[in-house]
Amino acid sequence: MAVDTTEAAAAARQAMGGIGVSLARKEDARFLHGQGHYVDDVVLPGMLHMVIVRSPHAHARIKGIDSSAAMAVPGVIAVVTGELLAQHKLAWMPTLSGDTQAVLATDKVRFQGQEVACVIAETKYIAEDAAALVSVDYEPLQAVTTPQQAIAPGAPVIRDEKEGQTDNKIYHWEAGDKEATDAAFARATKVVSLETFYPRCHPSPLETCGCVADLDPVTGNATIYMTSQAPHAHRTLFAIVAGLPEEKIRIISPDLGGGFGNKVPIYPGYVVATAASLLIGRPVKWIEDRTDNLISTGFARDYYMDGSVAIDENGKFIGLRVNLLSDNGAFFADAQPSKFKAGLFHIVTGSYDIPAAHIVANGAYTNKAPGGVAYRCSFRVTEASYFIERLVESAAVELGQDPVTTRLNNFIQPEAFPYTSASGFEYDSGDYPAAMKVALDMLGYDELRKEQAEKRARGELMGIGVASFTEVVGAGKGKDYDIAGLRMFDSAELRIHPTGKGILKLGVKSQGQGHETTFAQIVAEELGIPASDIEVREGDTDNTPFGLGTYASRSTPVGGAATAIVARKLRDKGKLIAAHLFEADVADIEFDHGKYNVKGSPDNVKTIQDIAFAAYTNLPDGLEAGLEGVTYYDPPNMTFPFGTYLVVVDIDKGTGQVKVRRMVAVDDCGVRINPMIVEGQIHGGLTEGFGIAFMELITFDDEGNCIGSNFMDYLIPTAWETPRFELGQTVTPSPHHPIGAKGVGESATVGSPAAYVNAVIDALSHLGITNIDMPITSDKVWAALRSKGVTE
Amino acid sequence: MFPAAFDYTAPGALDEVLSLLSQHGDDAKVLAGGQSLIPLLKLRFAAPVILVDIGRVDGLEGIRRENGHVRIGARTRHRDVESATELRGTLDVLLDAAPLISDPLIRNMGTVGGSICHADPAGDWGAVMLAVGAEFVVKSASGERVLPAAGFFEGPFTTGLRSDEVMTEIRIPVGSGRSGGTYLKLERKVGDFASVATAVHVVLGGDGRIAAAGIGLCAVGAHSIKATAAEAALVGQAPSDELIAEAARLAGDAAEPKADIRGSAEYKRDVARVFVQRGLHTAINRAQGATA
Amino acid sequence: MKVTFEINGAEKSVDVEARTLVVDLIRTKLGMTGTHIGCDTSNCGACTVLLDGRPVKSCTLLAPMLEGRKVTTVEGLAQGGKLDAIQEGFHAEHGLQCGFCTPGMMLVGKALIEANPHPTEDEIRWGISGNICRCTGYMNIVKAIQHAAAANAAENVAGVA
Numbered sequence A: 001m002a003v004d005t006t007e008a009a010a011a012a013r014q015a016m017g018g019i020g021v022s023l024a025r026k027e028d029a030r031f032l033h034g035q036g037h038y039v040d041d042v043v044l045p046g047m048l049h050m051v052i053v054r055s056p057h058a059h060a061r062i063k064g065i066d067s068s069a070a071m072a073v074p075g076v077i078a079v080v081t082g083e084l085l086a087q088h089k090l091a092w093m094p095t096l097s098g099d100t101q102a103v104l105a106t107d108k109v110r111f112q113g114q115e116v117a118c119v120i121a122e123t124k125y126i127a128e129d130a131a132a133l134v135s136v137d138y139e140p141l142q143a144v145t146t147p148q149q150a151i152a153p154g155a156p157v158i159r160d161e162k163e164g165q166t167d168n169k170i171y172h173w174e175a176g177d178k179e180a181t182d183a184a185f186a187r188a189t190k191v192v193s194l195e196t197f198y199p200r201c202h203p204s205p206l207e208t209c210g211c212v213a214d215l216d217p218v219t220g221n222a223t224i225y226m227t228s229q230a231p232h233a234h235r236t237l238f239a240i241v242a243g244l245p246e247e248k249i250r251i252i253s254p255d256l257g258g259g260f261g262n263k264v265p266i267y268p269g270y271v272v273a274t275a276a277s278l279l280i281g282r283p284v285k286w287i288e289d290r291t292d293n294l295i296s297t298g299f300a301r302d303y304y305m306d307g308s309v310a311i312d313e314n315g316k317f318i319g320l321r322v323n324l325l326s327d328n329g330a331f332f333a334d335a336q337p338s339k340f341k342a343g344l345f346h347i348v349t350g351s352y353d354i355p356a357a358h359i360v361a362n363g364a365y366t367n368k369a370p371g372g373v374a375y376r377c378s379f380r381v382t383e384a385s386y387f388i389e390r391l392v393e394s395a396a397v398e399l400g401q402d403p404v405t406t407r408l409n410n411f412i413q414p415e416a417f418p419y420t421s422a423s424g425f426e427y428d429s430g431d432y433p434a435a436m437k438v439a440l441d442m443l444g445y446d447e448l449r450k451e452q453a454e455k456r457a458r459g460e461l462m463g464i465g466v467a468s469f470t471e472v473v474g475a476g477k478g479k480d481y482d483i484a485g486l487r488m489f490d491s492a493e494l495r496i497h498p499t500g501k502g503i504l505k506l507g508v509k510s511q512g513q514g515h516e517t518t519f520a521q522i523v524a525e526e527l528g529i530p531a532s533d534i535e536v537r538e539g540d541t542d543n544t545p546f547g548l549g550t551y552a553s554r555s556t557p558v559g560g561a562a563t564a565i566v567a568r569k570l571r572d573k574g575k576l577i578a579a580h581l582f583e584a585d586v587a588d589i590e591f592d593h594g595k596y597n598v599k600g601s602p603d604n605v606k607t608i609q610d611i612a613f614a615a616y617t618n619l620p621d622g623l624e625a626g627l628e629g630v631t632y633y634d635p636p637n638m639t640f641p642f643g644t645y646l647v648v649v650d651i652d653k654g655t656g657q658v659k660v661r662r663m664v665a666v667d668d669c670g671v672r673i674n675p676m677i678v679e680g681q682i683h684g685g686l687t688e689g690f691g692i693a694f695m696e697l698i699t700f701d702d703e704g705n706c707i708g709s710n711f712m713d714y715l716i717p718t719a720w721e722t723p724r725f726e727l728g729q730t731v732t733p734s735p736h737h738p739i740g741a742k743g744v745g746e747s748a749t750v751g752s753p754a755a756y757v758n759a760v761i762d763a764l765s766h767l768g769i770t771n772i773d774m775p776i777t778s779d780k781v782w783a784a785l786r787s788k789g790v791t792e
Numbered sequence B: 001m002f003p004a005a006f007d008y009t010a011p012g013a014l015d016e017v018l019s020l021l022s023q024h025g026d027d028a029k030v031l032a033g034g035q036s037l038i039p040l041l042k043l044r045f046a047a048p049v050i051l052v053d054i055g056r057v058d059g060l061e062g063i064r065r066e067n068g069h070v071r072i073g074a075r076t077r078h079r080d081v082e083s084a085t086e087l088r089g090t091l092d093v094l095l096d097a098a099p100l101i102s103d104p105l106i107r108n109m110g111t112v113g114g115s116i117c118h119a120d121p122a123g124d125w126g127a128v129m130l131a132v133g134a135e136f137v138v139k140s141a142s143g144e145r146v147l148p149a150a151g152f153f154e155g156p157f158t159t160g161l162r163s164d165e166v167m168t169e170i171r172i173p174v175g176s177g178r179s180g181g182t183y184l185k186l187e188r189k190v191g192d193f194a195s196v197a198t199a200v201h202v203v204l205g206g207d208g209r210i211a212a213a214g215i216g217l218c219a220v221g222a223h224s225i226k227a228t229a230a231e232a233a234l235v236g237q238a239p240s241d242e243l244i245a246e247a248a249r250l251a252g253d254a255a256e257p258k259a260d261i262r263g264s265a266e267y268k269r270d271v272a273r274v275f276v277q278r279g280l281h282t283a284i285n286r287a288q289g290a291t292a
Numbered sequence C: 001m002k003v004t005f006e007i008n009g010a011e012k013s014v015d016v017e018a019r020t021l022v023v024d025l026i027r028t029k030l031g032m033t034g035t036h037i038g039c040d041t042s043n044c045g046a047c048t049v050l051l052d053g054r055p056v057k058s059c060t061l062l063a064p065m066l067e068g069r070k071v072t073t074v075e076g077l078a079q080g081g082k083l084d085a086i087q088e089g090f091h092a093e094h095g096l097q098c099g100f101c102t103p104g105m106m107l108v109g110k111a112l113i114e115a116n117p118h119p120t121e122d123e124i125r126w127g128i129s130g131n132i133c134r135c136t137g138y139m140n141i142v143k144a145i146q147h148a149a150a151a152n153a154a155e156n157v158a159g160v161a
């Protein structure tokens, strides 16, 4: 009976938990019981606690530090200063971008919140009491708080300790073809420009950063539990920074309470805790409080963007120019591939077929916290996507077109893939009009445009925002992409035990993305071993193969590919064993979802479990025992997820408040391994995008005081403000990825801010309001309305 | 972040509380729900020598109607006002304000009296109490005083309360006229203090004219503000759109906002105007629909 | 000073400094690490516990305030090895990602459906608005609480029948 078979097949598939199954997460149990194991849950015998004393000034010379009162508090073990670290050559450390960063300040402080001293005590209460007693004598200096000020002649030089550094400039970088772009602009019939600022925001995972450093003075073994999205890379960097032998360092990244890029860099706290543990001979725990986290660790964006699109007589985009100025704070610590000073910003041509583009980027030091991590984004792709999608909105307004029309006119067409962009990316696959159509249908776009027209006639403000983003994720290939010299491959090691159950060890590291489930599903798909029988291990450098870690949506594109490939290696070895068991020729062995048979006799099968057992018990001569393998996967190209997001807003004229009424998100991330987890990732990203668009902001006053230094001021949306999302999908597999997946963790944060902002602008553009920079707060909207004479 | 060390005591009787306060003077702090005080202690903005927790003193909680007053025990939680649906029709503004204070968890701990005594210029209860013409009963070892809300708030975190006094009760007069009110709050997200908020309470006479009007403004000055000129403009008048617009304009003028990250002074003043205008419409509609 | 209270059904007597925050008491003194710390300003709810059945922020409570009261933490949700309906709901609906907010969210959700067995989506969103989740975008947390409410309702019907 056909129906039965289908149901049975579906049930079998569900039980196996292969690709496409929304398997409930394997990792949930410990979290549901409150047994997740985060770094602050690590308690070791004799463990001490560290608190950091931070600079209240943005820019000041340190004239002296008096720690005697702090040392006198009972229970205080040590007060570490930059001077002490300097004796061990640890006062400065390298950053991920090849600059240096002060571990503890010696000469000057260069941002408010900079690490100046560390108090180590028996309890954290004592450490905090004593930290308040460390007295630092500062001579305040003029603070530089914007990159424009920083590069102006006569600005105080922030990095005066760097040899040859006579100004505040960090880098100059260009991409694309200037001549071709100039030519395009010369023949354009219309040029539309946009100047916008993508403000500083912060990933602020709910768990802050921290570590427990445990150095054994006898064996020299260093075990460091730390909030790390990239434990292997961190081990290597630790070896370099602290001069510890790499084979003695073990980094354990336990359960992470979110990351979003914040846990990619190495922070001074980790280094001091490690050094202190070495010097004192006891484990040292350092856990940031929220203010520590917001004022000193990796922020994101802070990008000034100014550019234009050249348009021909048919409304086609023919050229794009962008000028960038980035505020990198006091130390250039961006986490990004080393050849690309503006990250992957040159994806800025986005979903559009623009034959010529030229991008110029400059970076500047300011008296602000360093970092420049990608907050749920693949290296400045968010800024790029925001810019092009906002610029296209402006173009539509100036062309007098519906923004959907402008996009459809200029999309890269489905048959054009693989497509080489003007800035040099080779897009793997895409069907942009298809995703757009699904989104428009879900929203009921035409009806809403009618409603908008009626409302406008009555003086009510309603807007519909469109964004059709294209992302680039899954770096490398390793030849072109490296971080601090480490090539961006990733790894998987798979061991199938004699009973047919196995362990998969990865170089990537989940921060909540559900790797323990998703990666087991890839193995289930490839080998036919139920996902429930595959244990996934990550985060412990002693027990996992070297990998670059999880950020920039690279786990599925790179780690996932490595998993598929290593599973296929074992599958092939299984064929050799099956041939032996069947006494047949290897060439005649067939494999299908966990079952081997000889061609022509499909009913006589050996299961993968039989084969696993035989791998340890009954092998052909000359074949190595075991069913294990490891793969280091260097991707041939990146993947290019895309989608269309639509947002409907209503605006209160009296207060300027914006209410998001609807949010439709159609994503194409190629093959979805676990659709439930994919949707969860999209929900999270849309919410962070919403936060960035409307409330998340770190800013500074003229003296360089940080505003946004706690959750009273750094606003994170709650369930009440957060829109209800309506998700849709199209599936365009990546042709070069072993299972056709593209990576999805960040699409929604990349694509959604422009959709939200475009919706607001769409509600206001008929009044002549063309831009409001994020976060779009009610007072900014009110001021814009007032400037056009609109009031309640 | 953690508080610096202090002594702690939780007496079972009010007399004990009062004698401890008179003994320790400025070194002591009353602890009620702790939802303002504990955050301050953690930030080490406050460092009292001794905390006197009033959590064990009987008779400080609950909402009663008695002798033409609604009497709210000072230690009544925000959450309990929120669910006091019997106030609907009499004191709408309290019921509308309560759920907008901080977030559901803070409301389970924070108290009405604590909020009033704390006198955060952005605290919501201050404006509400000004609008409804509340009186505060405060006690010390030397006796009891009854302080009207008008004049109680003197500046940021400063009130007419002495350091040896405890607030025990809030009394709100409720007359026989038809009344209505509402509270409107502009907050950037749930859990945020107000950027601007306005409390409006009106009583209609038998002739349909406005017999009494109370308007309190929150977060637009150094303390909660009573918009007296606007109130005066309303009293004795028959409700109309023009009257409401004029009162709202006067209320906006009474605001003394400062520019900050939440917006310019003009912005806040204008939102106060818009909110009072909307609030008066709602309040009058409600009063007109109410049965006396 | 000495403080005596009940936690997850067991009576505890501890000797602590008066300034000890309840969250630290639970995590450090009692070694129960399911209650988390996510902020310093009482905004995030990662530290949520039930105090006499009502959700509160344990980072904004002093240890001596517990005297004579009943506390429930995430560790007290499962009974006799059986998951509470709220835990089942979070698992079934993918209501958690990194898991850091989850203990607080589950406790708030449980208190919410006990007070209001058939909450609307708005009531749920309002009820959990004192708790921040940075990962899930709340969609599935809402569903998880609805799932638990439905399961409780089904059990009550079964119980009556």
Ligand SMILES: Cc1cc2nc3c(=O)[nH]c(=O)nc-3n(C[C@H](O)[C@H](O)[C@H](O)COP(=O)(O)OP(=O)(O)OC[C@H]3O[C@@H](n4cnc5c(N)ncnc54)[C@H](O)[C@@H]3O)c2cc1C
Pocket (backbone or CB within 6 Å): B029, B030, B031, B032, B033, B034, B035, B036, B037, B038, B039, B054, B074, B075, B100, B101, B102, B103, B106, B109, B110, B111, B112, B113, B114, B115, B116, B117, B118, B122, B123, B124, B125, B161, B165, B166, B167, B168, B191, B192, B193, B194, C041, C042, C043
């Ligand atoms: C995250 C967060 C958000 C908040 N948002 C808001 C908001 O939007 N709106 C708002 O209005 N409030 C808000 N609050 C404050 C909250 O409402 C507090 O509950 C309230 O302000 C203080 O009440 P409490 O009982 O907790 O007082 P406590 O913190 O115990 O005490 C506060 C002050 O009042 C004194 N005090 C308390 N009770 C008495 C008494 N009976 N007699 C004499 N003195 C007394 C104390 O000594 C102390 O100085 C927020 C708090 C937090 C932590």
Ligand code: FES
Pocket (backbone or CB within 6 Å): C036, C037, C038, C039, C040, C041, C042, C043, C044, C045, C046, C047, C048, C057, C058, C059, C060
């Ligand atoms: S830790 Fe954030 S509210 Fe308690």
Ligand code: FES
Pocket (backbone or CB within 6 Å): A206, A257, A258, A512, C095, C096, C097, C098, C099, C100, C101, C102, C132, C133, C134, C135, C136
């Ligand atoms: S699941 Fe990570 S904060 Fe909620």
